[in-house]
Amino acid sequence: MLLSTMPRPILATIHTAALRHNLARCRAQTLDSRLWAIVKANAYGHGIERAFEGLRAADGFALLDLDEAQRVRALGWRGPVLLLEGVFELRDLELCSRLDLWHTVHCSEQIDMLASHKTNLPHRIFLKMNSGMNRLGFTPERYRSAWTRLNALPQVDEISLITHFSDADGERGVSEQMAVFSSITKDLPGERSVCNSAATLRHSEFASDWVRPGIAIYGSAPDFPEHSAAEWDLQPAMTLAAKIIATQDLLPGDSVGYGSTFVAEQAMRIGIVACGYADGYPRVCPSGTPVLIGGLRGRTVGRVSMDMLTVDLTALVPAGFGTEVTLWGRASNGAVLSIDDIAHSAGTVGYELMCALAPRVPVLVEA
Ligand SMILES: *Cc1c(COP(=O)(O)O)cnc(C)c1O
Secondary structure, three states: OOOOOOOOOEEEEEEHHHHHHHHHHHHHOOOOOEEEEEOHHHHHOOOHHHHHHHHOOOOEEEEOOHHHHHHHHHOOOOOOEEEOOOOOOOOHHHHHHHHOOEEEEOOHHHHHHHHOOOOOOOEEEEEEEOOOOOOOOEOHHHHHHHHHHHHOOOOEEEEEEEEOOOOOOOOOOOHHHHHHHHHHHOOOOOOEEEEOHHHHHHOHHHOOOEEOOOHHHHOOOOOOOOOOOOOOOOOOOEEEEEEEEEEEEEOOOOEEOHHHOEEOOOOEEEEEEOOOHHHOOOOOOOOOOEEEEOOEEEEEOOOOOOOOEEEEOOOOOOOOOOOEEEEEEEOOOOOEEOHHHHHHHOOOOHHHHHHOOOOOOOEEEEO
């Protein structure tokens, strides 16, 4: 028999109030656009069920996975649910009919499937244009004939018009893609949806009927480091925190961790933290990556290992066994360490870190 045990001292917290705040923040960017809360990838690692309460003021939920769509319906959500990649095979359309899922149509194969789908309830479609990203969608040249073909199908109800920007977060911006999209769709009826988080924040003049913020509602800046989450008034929706489970006193010349990549130049005290790459903390983060130790800014030393990482306690005298270490998010004293700072140290983006929170980490939902 297994004894009931205390978990390892590591915890992820999902902040419902922060989700609510960030959603309102995105909404405030637009005049009267409706807002899809993007909850693909299990709500960017936060968990659809855990994030739902904080996001229920959205006008709809958009995602990729049919399983995730069923989970949104199982939560009692009766409003719009949009499949951002549409269906993958014919029988997916049955679920769309049954659960009233709206779906993207981005290729002619998906029109073929709709044409052979038997339903009494015509589907709401978001017809996707490839306006320059060259991932999903009909090219501008083929877009109008796709619209005409769809519009003639009895299986199709209203058709909305959608495209996705490749550079809304950067220098290139959205004007070229927007010009293509506008000119091709000019006289077509239907609602428009073009803006992801970066475009909602930086190019809100294009907000149109529906905006599609993802990363911003989880409290990460889509255009970091040009802007920080704090500059956009976004709050972290996820905190990853652990405790110090041991300390060591080092002499000059002593090294830390695998590969001895960090060597003490003077006497120092270090803390061993119960969080490693098997929890989702990136192994590539070098010595010097920021952390909050008892809510005060500190740094890591040495390599991140599977279950542990190491922090410098030398200047943080009262810190020791049991002290809270915040890897990202909000510390107990209210101090914030943005996930974007850690992502930057790891050479990646906040998206990847939040999506990679490991299943072994216990998660608490905070009201
Ligand atoms: C993921 C996704 C979004 C959200 O992007 P963010 O950068 O997280 O705001 C919007 N639209 C589509 C089609 C997407 O796939």
